[in-house]
Amino acid sequence: MSAQTFMIVGASLAGAKAAEELRTQGFDGRVVLIGSEQERPYERPPLTKDYLRGESEREKAYVHAQGFYEAHEIELETDATVTALDPAARRVTLADGRELCYDRVLLATGAEPRRIPVAGADLDGVHYLRTLADCDALRERLDTGGRVVVVGGGWIGSEFAASARQRGLEVTMVDPVPLPLERIFGPQIGAFYRDVHRDHGVELALGEGVEAFEGDGALARVRTATGRVIDCDFAVVGIGVAPRVDLAIGAGLEVDNGILVDETLQASAPSVFAAGDVAHAWHPFFGERIRVEHWSNALNQGPVAARAMLGQPVSYDRLPYFFSDQYDVGMEYSGLPRRAGRRCVHRLLAPRRTRGGGHERQRLGRQRTRPSADPLPRADRARRARRPRHATRHARRRVCTAKLTETATRWPRNPTRNGHRGVGGSNLARHASRQLPARPLLRTALDDIRTGAIAQARPPSTRLKR
Ligand SMILES: Cc1cc2nc3c(=O)[nH]c(=O)nc-3n(C[C@H](O)[C@H](O)[C@H](O)COP(=O)(O)OP(=O)(O)OC[C@H]3O[C@@H](n4cnc5c(N)ncnc54)[C@H](O)[C@@H]3O)c2cc1C
Secondary structure, X not given: OOOOEEEEEXXXXXXXXXXXXXXXXXXXXXXXXXXXXXXXXXXXXXXXXXXXXXXXXXXXXXOOOOOHHHHOOEEXXXXXXXXXXXXXXXXXXXXXXXXXXXXXXEEOOOEEEOOOOOEOOOOEOEEEOOOHHHHHHXXXXXXXXXXXXXXXXXXXXXXXXXXXXXXXXXXXXXEOOOOOOHHHHOHHHHHHHHHHHHHOOOEEEEOOOEEEEEOOOEOOEEEEOOOOEEEOXXXXXXXXXXXXXXXXXXXXXXXXXXXXXXXOOEOOOOOEEEOHHHEEEEEOOXXXXXXXXXXXXXXXXXXXXXXXXXXXXXXXXXXXXXXXXXXXXXXXXXXXXXXXXXXXXXXXXXXXXXXXXXXXXXXXXEEEEOOOOOOOOHHHHHHHHXXXXXXXXXXXXXXXXXXXXXXXXXXXXXXXXXXXXXXXXXXHHHHHHHHOOHHHHHHHHHHHXXXXXXXXXXXXXXXXXX
């Protein structure tokens, strides 16, 4: 039996999957998994979707069943925060004063919501959504009904707005950017989602930021930069996240928009690794560092980091993959959005109902783009040229896929049940045909996404597979 201690700081998806992988790979030393939250590791996507709306059990959100950690002799410490890391001494200090030694440590400390720096931001009724506890508080608000202002038209804001509408609340979305998701996908997809939200009754105050939250002790209204006043019972702020790097900075690790790691997920100090939202990792295919704030990245990077901790020859070269569900519209993309100038093949798939009542995939668009100039700096190009051959082989087998799909295809449900009558049972093509001819919309969507990567085409049915 190994006498080594492998420690994981951050007991969420990346950390929990890393702990699981250590045992799967036969590591029989100590595995210590430390997390600040009171919960055992859970997944966050349900917190803007089914769990938030009260449609799924809490148990479904957890990464592992109750008893898993005990059964696999993983020492899970919840409600415990690591306050300092000393890579030279291979030791961490916890908030309660304890000091624990490790042989290898994985930092999976994730990200935290950016706070909005305006007057009244600390009023009761101004919410953020990152943890199960945040979600529980918002579930209670949704039960009460009323009016909510959603600040931010990114993923969290858009998904929360959709769920709140599905629960029957009056929703106003405020964002200084003119279209939801425009920062990520550009104007065409942004316009598509604007219309989806508008069709579902979301009031849009786009192109104007929040100037102040106002109220006497508790939030009563939001004032926008143009002077508009929106009465509300509560607000949800979703204006992005920042990687949690305090520990890494204190430890003297190299940090720049996350913890800098190489393709084996090794940080700048020996025996220290990082994975998930906090890792700014060298990607052998893109030939540059990327930090990905997506579920699938945490899911897959954790286990790769675990194998790196075991000294196995690994290289994390999976392409970023993201999914979003809003009303009955689902979207998936692979690659890096908004990267122009790279060679790639896009394919766009949307569902089509068959006579038998089932669905089959319909190819709606395909496009190749070639780079006009290599956008990478010379030093990075040289590094990319040295990438391992398997990364190139991998890449050849892949095609870049952007998919806009219908949630109902994967999770069939009664379209009127959640009150989204307007587009019940519709899909992107049908939405598009009401607003724009389908093909041009899809083509421009492809232009717009410009994943700039060569990504794996995989049917959405495999999306939630572990
Ligand atoms: C509401 C919501 C909905 C989402 N929906 C989607 C979606 O639909 N699709 C998608 O692809 N992605 C989605 N995401 C993103 C996805 O959930 C994240 O990418 C993923 O959770 C990252 O996992 P992680 O383990 O890297 O970090 P995190 O989940 O951020 O976990 C880090 C953990 O480390 C703990 N921690 C931090 N510092 C310390 C310390 N010093 N000591 C001890 N513990 C510490 C934190 O408390 C936290 O529990 C969503 C995120 C949110 C918040």
